[in-house]
Amino acid sequence: MTVLSVNVNKIAVLRNSRGGAEPDVVRAATACLDAGAHGITVHPRPDARHIKAADVLALAGLTRARGVEFNLEGNPFAPPRPGYPGFLALCEQARPAQATLVPDGDGQLTSDHGFDFARDGARLRPLVEQLQRLGCRVSLFTDAHDEDAAAQIGHAGNTGADRVELYTGPFAEAMAAGTAGPMLARFAEVARRAQAAGLGVNAGHDLSQANLAAFLAAVPGVLEVSIGHALIAEALYDGLDRTVRGYLSILQRH
Ligand SMILES: CC(=O)[C@@H](O)[C@H](O)COP(=O)(O)O
């Protein structure tokens, strides 16, 4: 079975919008694990707009205590800055079970592309080794939607990484537009090539209850999906009824 790692970035977005402690990322992560999620993912960004270094350490403690996977995502090439010690330093402190390297630019709204392995492979290799020495399984964020992707994946194998994470944003868009067929065939081909190169396959970005089943039916051997944005949005809808009723019941009693 494919395992589910819940990304709790969005809980921190909401918390930071008021500057206080609520909603609490550790409490939210605990609720996800209590519901059966297999692990927790966060992707702290250098501008600390959601997950902060302290959250990473707190979630590392929670996942260690619960014996589940902690997946820490980030760009290993982004320089440290006040409030963000750098991805490698965070991994040294938190020792996540999995480090997922993502080539984000600084001003990006969210992740929107994978590595260019032909170009980045040589500088990724020593970082992969360094992270593996820290005890992390290493996964590399990769495109699977374009012409070049199947060729690129061979270079990914040369980095020494353990897994790749297929960037599923373009699949989610195609699915919403009703045109996912050819895209899914491409993802399946990239997954098979990755597996043939000895890489495990994860997937993530904009996966949701509306598109996950179609993805898993078409793409073989996906080991893990990390899902945040849609899952948190769906949780709001699914939980609003109960919450409003909770308020009404207090009002009715006073
Ligand atoms: C790598 C990936 O696709 C997700 O981790 C995504 O980067 C979530 O980050 P944001 O929550 O900042 O959009």
Ligand SMILES: NCC(=O)COP(=O)(O)O
């Ligand atoms: N690696 C993908 C991830 O952690 C969550 O992405 P999204 O579901 O927030 O788009």
